[in-house]
Amino acid sequence: MxxxxxxxxxxxxxxxxxxxxxxxxxxxxxxxxxxxxxxxxxxxxxxxxxxxxxxxxxxxxxxxxxxxxxxxxxxxxxxxxxxxxxxxxxxxxxxxxxxxxxxxxxxxxxxxxxxxxxxxxxxxxxxxxxxxxxxxxxxxxxxxxxxxxxxxxxxxxxxxxxxxxxxxxxxxxxxxxxxxxxxxLPKRPLKGRYALCAVYRQSRQKTKWHYAMLASIGQGLPDAVFVFLIGLLVYVVTGSEWKLGLFFFVTAGVSLVAYFLVGRFIRRSWRNAFILLGALMMSIAVIPSLFQTHFWTIILFGIGLSLFAPFFLIPLTSTVFDLIGANRWRVKTRVEHVVMRELALSVGRLLGIVAFLVWVQLTQKTGHLLLLIFILSLLQCFSWFFMKKADGVQDR
Structure with a gap:
């Protein structure tokens, strides 16, 4: 259509x-x-x-x-x-x-x-x-x-x-x-009261949605730090905005292909395996730059991150939005559920940034900052753990 x-x-x-x-x-x-x-x-x-x-x-x-x-x-x-x-x-x-x-x-x-x-x-x-x-x-x-x-x-x-x-x-x-x-754009006011407190209380019950929100916190842990620190480190290492633009040119191209392929071939039964694979491989991609930090090792890290981020993000995001559409009440309160998901992501993002602020008080060496990225990437495995646990509980 x-x-x-x-x-x-x-x-x-x-x-x-x-x-x-x-x-x-x-x-x-x-x-x-x-x-x-x-x-x-x-x-x-x-x-x-x-x-x-x-x-x-x-x-x-x-x-x-x-x-x-x-x-x-x-x-x-x-x-x-x-x-x-x-x-x-x-x-x-x-x-x-x-x-x-x-x-x-x-x-x-x-x-x-x-x-x-x-x-x-x-x-x-x-x-x-x-x-x-x-x-x-x-x-x-x-x-x-x-x-x-x-x-x-x-x-x-x-x-x-x-x-x-x-x-x-x-x-x-x-x-x-x-x-x-x-x-x-067309105007269309939504009906009903703002039931965010009710959605929050439901999120605390041990349902599939509860574990999906814990997984979203895990997703958020490295998310914000990735957004601002990786590009900044490319500039710190190279001192060149042109090379920074080149870095994003290469990684965005890899990301385009990876999102297309994962989105086309993934199956629902593979989702949890893909989440774990994505989290582990994004962490492994950092390792070469820990031993030798220069433009090409960071490019390698960026390519690895762009290649395997879709393995992690596509199944996790799809599962969360599938849960919003799983029953009539969640569909009716879709705005509140979108807000709740963002709050869960934000908890992880803020914890990640606080960890960064504490880390830079201890050390500001580029290799040590990449070690922080490695640790935060590895913590995304908690998202897999909670999504796996969600499979074992009844949704309601």
């Missing part, structure tokens, strides 16, 4: 978001590092970002039930535009305001992703969801392949920090265009 007008607009908005994020978010942490080389500052910036993502998901879920999911999506895009405008206006003084800048970025991401997830559920149908996901995955992957390389070239070509200001300005322009496009 072909995509209708609303699905095409949602696809266009998310493609714009993917381009903007691929252009700039990869380099925000490097920009801050170039102004002030301080791992603690980078950690606090990301800590406040993910803390506010969690808090915003709770507020955005309430707003969706009271108003409309398009409103939360629009608020998210507006706040993200304000973030890039703030970075442009503050310039080098951004490093003096990392806490509220991180919080602003978190608020924008929180509103955007809750609004998008709810719209995705409602606008797509079972008979066109695969077509939508295929198109969305293609646009996102192409953005992740091309945009970082373009950003790296611009930063290397323009003197001082002007390359950063150009890519942040482009991202600001794309978000302003996305705000305009949100007015073409």
């Amino acid at each position: 072909f995509l209708d007008r609303s699905a095409k607009w949602l696809l266009t908005i998310n493609a714009s978001f993917a381009v903007s994020v691929a252009l700039s978010s990869t380099f925000v942490n490097v920009y801050l590092w170039k102004v002030k080389s301080d791992y603690t500052m980078i950690g606090l910036f990301n800590l406040f970002q993910y803390l506010m993502i969690a808090m915003t998901f709770v507020l955005a879920g309430w707003l969706v039930k009271r108003r409309d999911r398009v409103v939360t999506l629009r608020i998210g895009v507006v706040v993200l535009a304000l973030f890039y405008l703030s970075v442009l206006l503050l310039g080098k003084r951004s490093v003096d305001h990392v806490l509220w800048l991180g919080a602003l970025l978190g608020v924008g991401n929180g509103f955007y992703w809750l609004g998008y997830n709810v719209l995705y559920f409602e606008i797509t149908e079972p008979d066109n969801r695969d077509r939508y996901n295929g198109a969305d995955g293609l646009f996102t992957s192409l953005s992740e392949i091309i945009a970082p390389l373009l950003s790296g070239w611009l930063i290397m070509t323009l003197s001082d920090l002007w390359g950063y200001y150009v890519i942040f300005g482009i991202s600001l322009g794309i978000f302003l265009l996305a705000i305009f496009m949100t007015f073409f």
Whole structure:
């Protein structure tokens, strides 16, 4: 079945978001590092970002039930535009305001992703969801392949920090265009009260959903640290934004192929085995860079991570969303269940960032930071353990 007008607009908005994020978010942490080389500052910036993502998901879920999911999506895009405008206006003084800048970025991401997830559920149908996901995955992957390389070239070509200001300005322009496009999405207020407390109480009972939330905490442990630290370490080792763009070009290409193959050939009965394989192989991929840290060993790590992350993420994510659709009450409270999943992920992400902040007080050697990545990667095996345990309990 072909995509209708609303699905095409949602696809266009998310493609714009993917381009903007691929252009700039990869380099925000490097920009801050170039102004002030301080791992603690980078950690606090990301800590406040993910803390506010969690808090915003709770507020955005309430707003969706009271108003409309398009409103939360629009608020998210507006706040993200304000973030890039703030970075442009503050310039080098951004490093003096990392806490509220991180919080602003978190608020924008929180509103955007809750609004998008709810719209995705409602606008797509079972008979066109695969077509939508295929198109969305293609646009996102192409953005992740091309945009970082373009950003790296611009930063290397323009003197001082002007390359950063150009890519942040482009991202600001794309978000302003996305705000305009949100007015073409249909409005459809959701009915019913906001039952997040009831969903939380149900999550504490030892059901399949309970163990899936524990698995989501395990998934989150390395997630945030991966996002900001791997790219930063590539820059620290090479001192080149161009090589950083090249790193993301190569790893995104591998990821595109891996997601396609795993998504095409995985079977439901293989899910737990794939989760364990993915967690173990992502950890093993770090090992060569522990013994000899240079650009090519980190490239090898990035390729291993990109190749095996789909083995871990696809079956885990699919299982969690299958559980949301497993009974009528969860479908009715799908907004609250999406929020609860995000809160579980956020617990893991925040614990991972706190571990990073403690770690850098003890050592800041690149090899030791890669050891932290190895440990956090290995902890993802807890996700397999809890999903395996979920198979042995009755769902209700």
